[in-house]
Amino acid sequence: MVGTLYNAIAIGIGASAGLLLGKKISKELQIQVFKALGLFTLGLGFSMSLEMNQPFAVFLALVFGIATGHKLQIDQHLRRLTDQLGQGAGNGLIQSVLLFCAGAMTLVGCMQDGLQDDPTILFIKGTMDLVSSALLAATLGRGVLLAAPAVLILQGGLTGAFQLWGAAWPAEWIADLTGLGGLLLLALGIDLLKIQSFALLNFVPAFILLPLFRPVAIWIQVELPLLLAF
Numbered sequence: 002m003v004g005t006l007y008n009a010i011a012i013g014i015g016a017s018a019g020l021l022l023g024k025k026i027s028k029e030l031q032i033q034v035f036k037a038l039g040l041f042t043l044g045l046g047f048s049m050s051l052e053m054n055q056p057f058a059v060f061l062a063l064v065f066g067i068a069t070g071h072k073l074q075i076d077q078h079l080r081r082l083t084d085q086l087g088q089g090a091g092n093g094l095i096q097s098v099l100l101f102c103a104g105a106m107t108l109v110g111c112m113q114d115g116l117q118d119d120p121t122i123l124f125i126k127g128t129m130d131l132v133s134s135a136l137l138a139a140t141l142g143r144g145v146l147l148a149a150p151a152v153l154i155l156q157g158g159l160t161g162a163f164q165l166w167g168a169a170w171p172a173e174w175i176a177d178l179t180g181l182g183g184l185l186l187l188a189l190g191i192d193l194l195k196i197q198s199f200a201l202l203n204f205v206p207a208f209i210l211l212p213l214f215r216p217v218a219i220w221i222q223v224e225l226p227l228l229l230a231f
């Protein structure tokens with residue numbers, strides 16, 4: 002839970018700074034900080050992706066997951082919802098909670114913290130949210146400050162769920178989920194560096210499909226060659 006606690010505190014500090022400083026925060030500083038975070042996210046994603054136990058299963062889950070997400074328009078629906086929100090404290094709270102919680106990095110970070118007691122991703126996310134909350138608070142007002150306890154509750158609940166359910170998951174599942182999360186972090190790092198944009202939320206169904214594709218991948222790799230040999 003330490004990663005979520007850091008994330009919530011970072012949002013509180015960032016939002017407070019944004020309310021105090023207004024629009025004096027340098028845009029150039031924001032760009033440089035996000036470049037550094039993007040570079041580190043790339044390195045972390047690459048390291049996590051190497052932990053895959055069954056790469057073919059991850060590949061199948063990734064392909065069918067993005068197909069499902071694209072069909073459901075998950076990322077696009079959330080973006081439209083955010084764009085439709087107006088100004089004001091209540092809407093500032095909703096906008097900031099959506100920004101801070103409804104993303105692939107939240108899912109991967111809570112998964113790593115819950116399953117492996119590794120808060121690194123949430124530390125990175127918290128630092129990113131520190132900058133974002135300052136800029137949002139300068140524009141949307143005090144509603145952004147209220148996002149800190151909301152993030153603590155939502156991310157804390159998600160991390161706790163992974164801790165509870167993940168205890169019964171095989172180590173091979175956790176390794177593949179970690180590898181899949183690493184691929185999404187690679188995409189996020191590329192996005193942060195403005196190299197290529199990804200609809201990252203459309204990849205989320207891959208996490209649900211991965212356990213289903215593990216036996217399929219094993220059958221294709223082990224049983225199918227034996228059948229074709231006859």
